[in-house]
Every structure is written in C-alpha cells, then in structure tokens.
Amino acid sequence: MDYALEIRNLTKKYNGFTLDHINLALPSGCIMGFIGENGAGKTTTIKLILDLIKKDSGEIYILGEEISKSQRILKEKIGVVMDECCFPENLDIKEINFIMKKIYKTWDESLFRQYYTRFGLKEKQPVKEYSRGMKMKLSITCALSHGSQILILDEATSGLDPIVRDEILDVFLEFIQDERHSIFISSHIISDLEKICDYITFLHKGKIIFNDSKDLLLEKYGVLKCSESELKTVDSSAIIGYRKSGFGVEALVEREKIAGSLLVDPASIEDIMLYYIREGKK
Numbered sequence: 001m002d003y004a005l006e007i008r009n010l011t012k013k014y015n016g017f018t019l020d021h022i023n024l025a026l027p028s029g030c031i032m033g034f035i036g037e038n039g040a041g042k043t044t045t046i047k048l049i050l051d052l053i054k055k056d057s058g059e060i061y062i063l064g065e066e067i068s069k070s071q072r073i074l075k076e077k078i079g080v081v082m083d084e085c086c087f088p089e090n091l092d093i094k095e096i097n098f099i100m101k102k103i104y105k106t107w108d109e110s111l112f113r114q115y116y117t118r119f120g121l122k123e124k125q126p127v128k129e130y131s132r133g134m135k136m137k138l139s140i141t142c143a144l145s146h147g148s149q150i151l152i153l154d155e156a157t158s159g160l161d162p163i164v165r166d167e168i169l170d171v172f173l174e175f176i177q178d179e180r181h182s183i184f185i186s187s188h189i190i191s192d193l194e195k196i197c198d199y200i201t202f203l204h205k206g207k208i209i210f211n212d213s214k215d216l217l218l219e220k221y222g223v224l225k226c227s228e229s230e231l232k233t234v235d236s237s238a239i240i241g242y243r244k245s246g247f248g249v250e251a252l253v254e255r256e257k258i259a260g261s262l263l264v265d266p267a268s269i270e271d272i273m274l275y276y277i278r279e280g281k282k
C-alpha cells in the first residue's frame with residue numbers, strides 16, 4: 001500500500017511533556033482525522049511533520065520521502081493550513097497571487113481564481129478587512145493552488161460557522177476524489193471529522209490511544225445503557241469506560257462481547273474519545 005504520510009516511533013521531549021514513540025500511516029487517497037484534548041501534542045506532531053521543529057528520534061515520510069532530507073520539490077506538494085492566517089494584512093488577492101507565483105513553481109493561477117471565486121473572496125479587498133472565515137478560506141485556497149498532493153491542516157475549521165465549515169469540508173472531499181490526494185487534519189470539531197475521515201488517530205497525553213479506520217471504530221464500539229447490576233454481568237474486557245447516569249450506567253463497550261439481551265446504541269467518534277479518557281475506566 002502507498003502511504004501519503006508515515007510516522008515511525010516519533011518522539012519529542014519538552015520539559016513536562018513527551019510526544020512518546022508515536023506511529024501512524026495515512027494511505028494515499030484518504031483523510032485522517034487527528035484528535036485529542038488540549039495539550040495532547042497535536043500541533044507538536046504537525047510541526048514535526050513539517051520539519052518546523054527538531055524531533056528527538058523517529059522517522060517521518062511524506063509521499064514516501066523523509067521530510068528532513070527532502071528537496072524543495074517535496075515541499076511544493078504539501079499544502080499547509082495552520083489555525084492562523086499568515087498573510088500580511090495589507091495585501092489583497094491580486095498581490096497574494098503575484099507573491100505565490102514567485103514562491104511556488106507549481107502555482108496554478110487559474111485554480112487559485114476558481115477557488116477564491118467559489119469562496120466569494122473579492123480581488124480588491126485587503127486581508128485586514130477579512131472575517132476569520134474569509135481568512136481561513138484564503139489560506140485553504142492557497143494550500144490547494146500549488147499542486148499539493150497532501151494537505152496538512154491544524155485546526156483549519158476552528159471558529160467557523162457550520163455553513164462555512166460544510167463548504168470547506170465539501171472542498172476537502174472533492175480534493176481526495178481522484179484517490180491520489182490525501183489529507184491529515186487535526187480538529188476539536190469531531191463531528192466534522194466523523195463526516196469526512198476514513199481514519200481517526202487519537203492522541204492522549206503524547207501517546208496514540210487508537211489509530212483505526214473510522215468505519216471499524218463505529219462498528220466495533222457502542223454505548224450500553226443499563227443498571228449497575230447488569231453492568232456487573234458484562235465481560236470486563238468489553239468495557240472501555242463508563243459513567244453513572246440518572247437511570248443507571250452508560251458504558252462504551254465492544255459490541256461483539258455483549259450478550260444479545262442487552263441493548264447497545266451506536267457510539268459517535270466523540271463518545272469513543274470521551275469514554276477512553278473518562279475516569280470510570282476499567
């Protein structure tokens with residue numbers, strides 16, 4: 001299988017935080033959602049992937065090449081959007097186009113025009129007059145307009161309203177249609193990731209808790225609502241985490257280990273994440 005992104009045993013230590021031997025692999029043509037609580041290490045991982053900070057150990061391959069040893073040509077194939085727009089505020093679209101043409105050999109002016117027109121960005125309005133949503137649309141437009149084969153996005157949809165987010169998610173789904181393009185995206189809006197991702201990687205306190213196909217996760221886990229005495233009859237290896245509710249207990253369980261007499265509801269990716277780190281974990 002071809003991987004757009006492969007990370008092996010990646011480790012980075014800060015005082016009080018360790019990104020601890022993380023491994024993941026994003027197959028080409030797919031979208032991977034990268035989730036985790038504040039401070040889990042998502043931005044650190046993304047900065048390491050982009051070679052913006054130095055790793056302590058491990059290997060990172062993008063489109064089959066080691067990023068730290070790569071040539072400029074690989075960097076042209078990576079579209080990056082961080083949570084802040086990084087264009088000088090006094091520039092407008094025309095000026096940004098002019099600069100990007102000089103930076104990227106692969107800059108596609110007509111594609112750039114197509115995206116900014118689609119997103120409703122005006123040619124003569126300076127960035128300083130943009131709303132947050134418009135700034136994110138501009139960053140995404142630029143990331144998509146230089147022949148990128150992989151998009152790496154850190155909280156690219158945070159702070160945006162559901163309509164703008166939906167528009168952007170549609171663009172991401174179109175981007176991977178030809179199965180040669182891939183996306184690695186971190187977000188706290190897990191429902192967005194559930195809509196578009198093929199794989200979900202969950203980072204918790206610098207360690208990977210799971211890294212699986214979304215469909216497999218949704219098929220494997222469910223939420224069991226029952227009484228405390230019923231929960232005691234359940235094979236303890238089936239219970240990932242639980243909490244007491246007004247009516248008894250709710251537990252994230254492995255569906256196939258639960259007897260047919262107990263009712264198990266579908267779990268969302270957010271449920272799975274929350275129960276994994278919940279205090280009442282077995």
Ligand SMILES: Nc1ncnc2c1ncn2[C@@H]1O[C@H](COP(=O)(O)OP(=O)(O)OP(=O)(O)O)[C@@H](O)[C@H]1O
Nearest residue numbers: 014015016017036037038039040041042043044045
């Ligand atoms: N330059 C640095 N020096 C020291 N510690 C750092 C540095 N950068 C990040 N950290 C620490 O690394 C940990 C992980 O931070 P990181 O920004 O990667 O988390 P995150 O998962 O992206 O969080 P959030 O969802 O809040 O953006 C935090 O404890 C943070 O304080």
